[in-house]
Amino acid sequence: MTLIRSWVDTANDPDCPFPLNNLPYGVFSTAGSAPRCGVAIGDFVLDVAALEKSGLLPLTGAPHLDRGAWNPVMSAGSAVWAHLRKLLFGHLAADSGTRDQIEPHLYALGAVTLHMPFNVSEYTDFYAGKNHAVNVGTMFRGAENALPPNWLHIPIGYNGRASSVVVSGSDVRRPWGQLKGPNDDAPRWAPCARFDLELEMGAIVGTPSEGPISVAEADENIFGYVLLNDWSARDIQAWEYQPLGPFQAKATATTISPWIVTKEALEPFRTSTPAREKELLPHLREPGPMLYDIDLTVELAPQGAAPSVIARTNYSQMYYSAAQQLAHHTTSGCPMRAGDLLGSGTISGPTPESRGSLLELSWGGKEPLTLDGGATRSFLEDGDTLTLKGACKGAGYTIGFGDCTGTVLPALSDPYAR
Amino acid sequence: MTLIRSWVDTANDPDCPFPLNNLPYGVFSTAGSAPRCGVAIGDFVLDVAALEKSGLLPLTGAPHLDRGAWNPVMSAGSAVWAHLRKLLFGHLAADSGTRDQIEPHLYALGAVTLHMPFNVSEYTDFYAGKNHAVNVGTMFRGAENALPPNWLHIPIGYNGRASSVVVSGSDVRRPWGQLKGPNDDAPRWAPCARFDLELEMGAIVGTPSEGPISVAEADENIFGYVLLNDWSARDIQAWEYQPLGPFQAKATATTISPWIVTKEALEPFRTSTPAREKELLPHLREPGPMLYDIDLTVELAPQGAAPSVIARTNYSQMYYSAAQQLAHHTTSGCPMRAGDLLGSGTISGPTPESRGSLLELSWGGKEPLTLDGGATRSFLEDGDTLTLKGACKGAGYTIGFGDCTGTVLPALSDPYAR
Known part of the structure; x- marks a missing residue:
């Protein structure tokens, strides 16, 4: 094109x-x-x-x-x-x-x-980037048990909180939460100390559905895509997520880019998901290429300082497409509505520089990242501005999304001390 | 009163x-x-x-x-x-x-x-019944590890799917899903074989909030209560729920009773949560009684047969009140809206007859339940009608909710075989 x-x-x-x-x-x-x-x-x-x-x-x-x-x-x-x-x-x-x-x-x-370009009906977040899942799994469970047994068979997802989705430019307040480190005797109430970003794409459902739909139908039903930063409180998550998944760790904010790029605009950039280690069950197989070749970058700018690019990757690194995720979402008969937002999961490439979260970039905080100005980061600090950018490169033209940006504000004083 | x-x-x-x-x-x-x-x-x-x-x-x-x-x-x-x-x-x-x-x-x-008496903005389901959590934990992890380490410190919850909430009287179609038993080499696509109910109460948020709110404020913000049956596909859940929690297992349907009983009507029946094994952090402590004394029963009627009461329990069996759940829900700054629905979690009493799910009543299917007519049940069969009932008993009067009922329809033929 x-x-x-x-x-x-x-x-x-x-x-x-x-x-x-x-x-x-x-x-x-x-x-x-x-x-x-x-x-x-x-x-x-x-x-x-x-x-x-x-x-x-x-x-x-x-x-x-x-x-x-x-x-x-x-x-x-x-x-x-x-x-x-x-x-x-x-x-x-x-x-x-x-x-x-x-x-x-x-x-x-x-x-x-x-x-906000649309009213988010419901928000679902997936975990469909293999490099991310392997990285996180390796940190938490060791390299041999990195991927959960179901991971290669279904796009793992969980329901998020639609009310917390905000448009690019909205400040994000560092949350408080219940935290308990491995050496703590008891949990304590404190501001999040491991606040993180997640570089994702968001797919927006345009056509509602009532029963199970195929991957091809799911692709038809998608209206467009946005960049998405699923802000994550890693220390809150670590204490709360067993056995029913992330909850307050993911409910502070999710930022989306301000422009919905339509599926039609992305059409020339279609690409396939990678080769499968395990053959998918028939209803999850893609009838054609359903990912997109979208270059993605993450910039981090400390307060008053110039931004550093901290990650470069591509949406084509996903293991499951949004169409596969949406099809899976409907398998149990779950009704889908116009305005449903599906986060892709963190998009990390295979190299250290292409990881889509600070959790991975700093390897759980053990290898702090050095920014261009010399500052280091394990997790986000107050005043940091995060900016996700995305672009498809055509012949003599670019398809952009507009920046997906947000600045971390310091935690309030204890909201219950009053 | x-x-x-x-x-x-x-x-x-x-x-x-x-x-x-x-x-x-x-x-x-x-x-x-x-x-x-x-x-x-x-x-x-x-x-x-x-x-x-x-x-x-x-x-x-x-x-x-x-x-x-x-x-x-x-x-x-x-x-x-x-x-x-x-x-x-x-x-x-x-x-x-x-x-x-x-x-x-x-x-x-x-x-x-x-x-439906209201538009469900978002739906959150909790896991706040201690007997239920101990029963399920014992089955899955053994008696010594029954309760997850966080359970006594926070009301564990996960986001559910608002679009799947239906009013009493709606039929519920047995879902298909991806299943993998412990002895299966690979997952398969099949109708759910372990379809279950969960006896719960639902609390409805009436007053929206933006930042963290206290338990007292949360109690003020609740508009009323309904009975709630969180239909659950146990076999889908077993394969999908690690590491991010239940997803399609809980997305087929959640049935609520047709009448919102207001907090004002329930006021004379307030009662306290039980004594704590672990002292809660201050922001989760109840300033007064915030549970309610509501007698609950579950009836199961096989197709064409009379109903049998399969469980009798009381809402006062919960370990956390809806006010505590709602307060916890806001700790990270999560905005809450009018019409948000909070499921209590399965309400099981201490005795075998007071368990609020077939998973517990049949102890994972190992001890099938015998109904009044002699039929047995490990999990739900096609044509079964489930009815939840709730009542507060005052002096010379009753506060009822209206039945919360639904009939299990057989699974469709393979929705993808076309």
Whole structure:
């Protein structure tokens, strides 16, 4: 696929994250106005709510774009998704006949506030990166028992907390929790001392389902993808997670990037999951490539200091695709809804530099990471800003997601000491 | 507390589950009409949506009762909860001056359809019954390691799946899943063979919160309680739950009773959690009694046969109250919303007859249960109807919840063989 040219000049720069090929969906506001749907193009956001209102984006039924969330478009079905994208292409292509009507609805990206692009119905987090699972398993159970017996057969996942999902730019307050180290006699109530990031992709369900669906159907039902940082309190997790899994360790915040990159935009970058050590049961086999070639980086900037890249990896490192995860999610008959968010699990590559969490990068805190300025990190410190970036590289163009960023605020004084 | 008399005669029967003391909140419809809010009184449901429309239930702001869910009332705040209850008392008390205006809005309970009483925002399930945890732990890990080390210090919970919560009377389809027995070489795809119930109470969050809240605040924020059956596929669970907890094993369905019994109605039945083996950290200590004395029974009726009572226990058997669970849920800063549902965990008493799951009643299938008609059960069979019942016994009156019932339908033919 090559660049599709737009009359929005900045969209034609090969390094611009938002060319006409992309058209990602967000929610924005300008000073004094209500949040509404927008589409990123070049250095601008296009006010598609205004376009719909003026009749330039005729979709069937009630207005879809004025609600401050993309859920109504998701719920309208995949024919509407395709129709909307086609209309946007028509308006924004270099040979558009409607430029004069569209141009007044562009706002400079730097001048708008971005909000959560959709209402998260429910949030599920997976554990589907093999390098991550092996690394964590090796640290906790030894190299010989690194992968749980089920790991090569099902995409292991757990339900997360939708109410804690926030948009990029939201500060994240270091949590308190119940902690008990291996040498402590009893648990204590203290601020988390091993606060971490997890580099993930998030897949958003657009089409609801009631019963079990196939991997191919699951792929059809996905609306788009975001970058996702699943902030994790490792010390809270260590004490709480047996026997029923992570709970408060993962409930402080999960940050997503502000733009939903549609499946259509990612289509040229499809790639397959790796070869299988164990043949999957038929219902989990992929009928075609369902991962995507997305370069991912993590930057850490201590307060007042320049960012250091602490990890570089690629979404194609996953062992299970989002379509496989979604199919598995429905096997028991679990109903899925528009706006369900599925975290991929931490995306770590095979090399030390490609690990998607500080737990792995510092090997459980035993090998602190040295940042560019000389500072070291085992886990996150107050004031640290984490930024995830993602990009697909086409011929003369880039598909970007917008930064997924958040700054760690210090823990409050004891919230119960009052 | 004694019976408060109503002009609705059937509400004054000491065994009636819906006296004036109760006033539980549900959602009902009659043939051809839309679901709307109703309140149970005696043998009737009172159409409170109609009363609000006609000005007989003046609440502040937009209509609250015509939406087919009680969430708008929850969100209106506890002053509105108290005001609504006071208005209902006035209209329905024996000395009411408005009987003539109210009576036309009563519908016979037997002639209406009951729906989900609220929209479940998110669903969390706990593991807070000590007898249950000891029983299950003994079966899986031996008596000496029955309780995980954290169990006496925090109410262990995991996030469940809100989309799978259904109202009493909904059939439950036996799920398929990935299964692997200890003697199997590889996992297989098959219908669940160890389908089970879990007898629980559900607490409903009414007042949202953003940061950590105390146990006292958590108690204030709870709107009411329902009976809850957390259907569980034990064989799916056994293969999937390590290391991140139950997922598809708990996603087929969770059934709740149709009436939300308010905290106000339960007030006279408050009781304390049991004495502690380990002192809790201060933020989890109860400032007063926060469990309730609610008698609970489970009935199992094979297809075409009479029901047998298979368990009798009491909610006061829990080790942690819903207020403690909700407080713990917020420790990491997790935002809670109106409509969040918290399952108590399986409520088992100390005796074999008081166990709240077939896993425990049949001791992992090793000691099948004999029903009244002579049939035996290790786990649920197709056509079995499960019914949970709950009642608080006051002086001359009963607080009931309405049955929490569901029938097991046979598994579909392989959903992927097409």
